[in-house]
Amino acid sequence: MSYFSELGLAEPILRALAVKGYTDPSPIQRDAIPALLEGRDLLGIAQTGTGKTAAFSLPSLHRLAQDPKPRQNAGCRMLVLSPTRELAAQIAENMRGYAKFLNLTIQCIFGGVPVGKQARALERGVDILVATPGRLLDLIDQRALTLKHVEIFVLDEADQMMDLGFIVPLKRVANMLPAGRQSLFFSATMPQAIAELGRQFINNPVRVEVAPQSTTAERVEQFAIHINQAEKQALLTLSLRDGLADDAAEKATHGAIDRALVFSRTKHGADRIVRHLVAAGIPAAAIHGNKSQAQRTAALGGFRQGTVRVLVATDIAARGIDVSGVSHVYNFEIPNVAEQYVHRIGRTARAGATGVAISYIAADEKPYIRDIERLTRVKLDLLPLPADFQNQAARLPAPARVAPAAPQGDRRGGGRAGGQGGGRGRPQGDRSRSDAPRGDRREGAAAGEDQGERKRHFRPRGPKGLGAHKGAVRRAS
Ligand code: AMP
Helix, strand or coil: CCHHHHHCCCHHHHHHHHHHCCCCCCHHHHHHHHHHHCCCCEEEECCCCCCHHHHHHHHHHHHHHHCCCCCCCCCEEEEEECCCHHHHHHHHHHHHHHCCCCCCCEEEECCCCCHHHHHHHHCCCEEEEEECHHHHHHHHHCCCCCCCCCCEEEECCHHHHHHCCCHHHHHHHHHHCCCCCEEEEEECCCCHHHHHHHHCCCCCCEEEECCCHHHHHHHEEEEEEECCHHHHHHHHHHHHHHHHCCCHHHHCCCCCCCCEEEECCCHHHHHHHHHHHHHCCCCEEEECCCCCHHHHHHHHHHHHHCCCCEEEECHHHHCCCCCCCCCEEEECCCCCCHHHHHHHHCCCCHHHCCEEEEEEECHHHHHHHHHHHHHHCCCCEEECCCCCHHHHHHCCCCCCCCCCCCCECCCCCCHHHHHCCCCCCCCCCCCCCCCCHHHCCCCCCCHHHHHHHHHHHHCCCCCCCHHHHCCCCCCCC
């Protein structure tokens, strides 16, 4: 008998939780589930990793199952909106697990894949629909979907939605939802603009706030290295090579790497990093909005299975991705929004584990570090460059000019990538000054991610008082 049964969830749900091996509800589940079972609206301030998916899924599944209704053509009873495809897919997968013993259909729709098949899947209606906003509205405009039967509406990662420029689509959705539905609104942070957006959806909500972000930060060993932008690639390559080696435990400065997530500010930057790593014999894959859905799925799959132990991601692509066993997070560029740093390092140290985060700080990134240290109240441990860095860097091979399809395998011992020795004798990345990620401009891609990246580029950076972060940061003590 698990503690979940005390929350009043139906037996088939308890059985599914037992299969998943959950015994205790997480704090957000403990707080949210009883109120949601009563049909209350909810304002949840929580980031991924807190168990919020189950917090909104379990009571919703319970309510839908207790009140069975025939499916309505092109309709759904529950709608979950997520900012990114990966998160949508992950939510749907989790919900399918929780609904394993219930007779409820769950469909997931997002952009980047043909719309026709998704429209057909909705023809007879579904019980639960997990969607990204753009594709949702496409399907509504095509009359393949109606929201008039929605009983439960969940808006997940509202702050990320806003960053991605989804505000107008969300307002359209708000106007289409039936008045009597239950609404749940989640965001990792709650600045004024998000709170205002929330008011359009939720009515007299129960407020649940968990996962003080600094708690995660406190479980992660955080290091920083001052380094020229042009030398970052060589440092990363050498650091990964040591950390992934069989004798890494003795050799690597920051311990053996199980899986490493490298954050790049831009999509082209991510591709460039992968090219360099592959050239050096380190299997790596990139995940960002310019990749096809199949490439993204393959990259994530390889990373989950451990066949590719280095994933290079943009913030938005990585947001919400739940992969256990990420031991190291590398900040190849420092995010100019301090909260983003917390999200990044939160990819490691999941489920109580500890992790290592290493930030590469170029001279122009120093102010960002000050913001980050103020937000997390953790001082980064400064590390020197490895001994003999310049010599080791000079021996690294240069990458192929064109990125092969992702995910990219180990090309050690020949092949195009490793074979071009044109750059021998100079540190990797020394071309990157002229096309440095900071100034990178992207061409057509997943619209949301582009907007998000552009926004961050031009975001004015004023002095941020700690007060601005109060909602997001609560010390564990
Ligand atoms: P989420 O914040 O929803 O992304 O969940 C983070 C991770 O915690 C996911 O891998 C979940 O499967 C897992 N999880 C959620 N609730 C529980 C629980 N009560 N016990 C154990 N694991 C959980």
